[in-house]
Amino acid sequence: MSSLAPQRREPGELFGPRFTLFADMLAVGLAAAVASLPLITAPTAFAAACAVLRRSIREDRPVSMGEYVGEFRAHGPRRVLLAGVTVFAAVTLVVLDLVLAGAxxxxxxxxxxxxxxxxxxxxxxxxxxxxxxxxxxxxxxxxSRAATRSVTDPVGCALIATAVALCVAFVWMLPLLALLLPGPLTFAITAVELRVELAYDDGDDGDDVAVGSGG
Structure with a gap:
């Protein structure tokens, strides 16, 4: 009889046993795509996907759709609407400016x-x-915190911009991929942010060791 205990991913193993992380990424991305269908909910849908993937990676466990729904609802209707309206107002302004600039x-x-x-x-x-x-x-x-991280981590910004460019290229080549690409994109965002956190944690550990050795 197979063990019911969860299998942990080994160091250096990208997707984990039986491609668990890969499947979670696609499932969460599909959920984010469906949640983004009203368009105004897209920012919150991506934020919820990133949060769920972050916990999955940090705690080394599979995700559930109930967890995603709970994370989405944690933002509250007011924040969902405010984020959506702000993003679409900014996009509209940029598009109008580009149209005027090209006139x-x-x-x-x-x-x-x-x-x-x-x-x-x-x-x-x-x-x-x-x-x-x-x-x-x-x-x-x-x-505000994202702007600070962007200034101190330009490499991470370049990685995210590259991920966005690749997603746009894939959708241009095969539009049917649009429902699957939120998963890889949220995974790329989460990986960049975890990379910054791990580097920061390593730096703090080094400082603690240095202070301890000085005493």
């Missing part, structure tokens, strides 16, 4: 490039905020 006005090309750069930076910061473990308590402080 043949003087300096339109440099303005278009500048607006595109601002949009990319804003998207990366917003995605890093979605990966913040405390985002359910408020998007504003999460955005």
């Amino acid at each position: 043949g006005l003087p300096g339109a090309r440099p303005m278009s490039w500048a607006l595109t750069a601002v949009a990319v930076v804003g998207l990366v910061v917003a995605l890093r905020a979605a990966g913040d473990p405390e985002v359910a308590r408020g998007w504003r402080p999460a955005l």
